[in-house]
Amino acid sequence: MFDIQTQLFEGRDIRFGPIDYEKDPQIESKWTHDSDFMRLYGIDPARPMSPAMVKKKYEKLEKEIEESKNIFYFTIRAREDDRLIGKAVVSRIEWSNGNGWIELGIGSADDRRKGYGTQALQLLLRFAFVELNLYRVTARVQEYNEAAIALLKKFGFTEEVRRRQALERDSRRWDLLVFGLLKDEWAKQAQA
């Protein structure tokens, strides 16, 4: 199934690519002005970023990738016109333990519910398990992020940890969940 000709970065409607410093800051800046996106993607207080701030963030990120050797960052792009749709990340990799944390974001509300997240996660997991050779991947998700939870469950992730009341948003407390997927579990469902 996993022969050498399998393209790691090509999905049906999307592909993984590098950061485009010319075009991407404008688009990602727009995402950060959508508070829904910020609250689904992160746990820090939402705050909008200018294109210049986004560009700085990319520079810092690429420097960190170079130095730490434990981060892999991909932009998710539409196959038809290469436009930026989202990002897919494996980070905080502990090589001796074979564990890494994943993140996935589809930036614009227009691009959600179209199966792009599913295709991106498929690529990201294959990359994590057969290229990085990880034993397990870990994903953190807010209790209120139902779409993310449904996606993780679809791929066979198990809810492993529930950090009670670790978030406060809109004047109420929410749990912060940790989901895990082992390579064996992934291989079984990837073959099915």
Next chain:
Amino acid sequence: MRDIYKGNLVRLSAINAEEAGKAFARWHRDSEFKRLIDSGVLQMPSAKFAQTWLEKELEEASVNQHWFSIRKLDDDRLLGDIDLYVYNWSARDAFVGLGIGEREFWGKGYGTDVMRVILRYAFTEVNLHRVTLTVFEYNPRAIRSYEKAGFRHEGRMRGALNKEGRRWDVLVMGILREEWME
């Protein structure tokens, strides 16, 4: 007002980089100690390296980080260190990590005592909502100590550690302010 730095057996003090650097270099030669507190690959830093590292870390330590030396109350001996790191201010959630480097003081209640001191500090001085920690499956002594200090089990990351040729879980534990108040 009471002395919030003091417990029954230990007290919190500022970290002296020279003294702690020497102690860190010595403690890191104990692979069992290092594997109990850290999931990564073992390294053996020199006292000089540890001191420089501590100086830099302490200088950069933000208001998010509450990092102390642990000292024995009766003779002031340096036993280890404890770090309360505010991970998310808007949720007032912090991670705590502690290590007793002097192994003759393991299993004698020093860890539990310092955890009680740091929880009181976390909930009555920093005013946190909850405190989180991770602990390794192969460290039952620490798990018991954290249970005694009031932490509850919140789950386990299956097989997240690979040591001695087998897989071990990383356990996550947490305590809420309201649970601590009881």
